[in-house]
Amino acid sequence: WFERPLALEGRIAFVFPGEGAQYPNMMEGLCRQFPEVRRHFDLTAEALRLHGLTTPFGQILFPQPAQVQAAEAALFGLEVAVAAVTAAGRGLLELMARLQVVPHAIVGHSSGEFGALLAAGAYKAASEEQSIEAIRWGAESARQLEHSKLVPKASLLSVGGVDPAALEGVLRDAGGRLVVAM
Numbered sequence: 265w266f267e268r269p270l271a272l273e274g275r276i277a278f279v280f281p282g283e284g285a286q287y288p289n290m291m292e293g294l295c296r297q298f299p300e301v302r303r304h305f306d307l308t309a310e311a312l313r314l315h316g317l318t319t320p321f322g323q324i325l326f327p328q329p330a331q332v333q334a335a336e337a338a339l340f341g342l343e344v345a346v347a348a349v350t351a352a353g354r355g356l357l358e359l360m361a362r363l364q365v366v367p368h369a370i371v372g373h374s375s376g377e378f379g380a381l382l383a384a385g386a387y388k389a390a391s392e393e394q395s396i397e398a399i400r401w402g403a404e405s406a407r408q409l410e411h412s413k414l415v416p417k418a419s420l421l422s423v424g425g426v427d428p429a430a431l432e433g434v435l436r437d438a439g440g441r442l443v444v445a446m
Contacts, residue, residue: 282374
């Protein structure tokens with residue numbers, strides 16, 4: 265692979281994002297170059313097929329140019345969103361292991377917590393079948409939660425170096441209620 269190992273200086277953190285981080289053609293280049301990354305998207309596609317997703321996951325994640333808008337809408341349905349970001353997290357985690365990159369810290373936000381738990385060694389599937397079943401179960405849980413009316417309408421907001429007046433306007437538009445998530 266390398267004439268000499270990667271020389272990583274400092275401390276490394278793996279940060280696993282949650283839903284909202286997905287987008288059409290996400291990690292397409294990595295899927296083409298690294299079989300371990302592609303494998304996790306393929307496992308997710310199989311799990312979602314078994315789950316009953318009518319449009320194949322591959323068509324949603326890697327749409328034809330004319331289908332990008334429809335794909336983006338489908339990617340933001342909770343069951344597909346969670347499946348997409350967790351597939352990315354699992355694929356990147358396996359790639360980092362192959363490259364022998366070991367984190368000093370691990371954090372996950374929202375469904376990114378699943379990737380953080382995997383990175384921490386809290387769960388490891390015994391087989392591909394078990395992985396597929398876990399992904400299918402996760403998609404079903406997301407579907408039930410989305411249709412349960414238990415999740416309040418909300419907007420996620422990342423803030424950094426923003427004008428306080430602009431932030432006040434966003435908060436006013438959101439009803440004035442702010443909950444810090446991370």
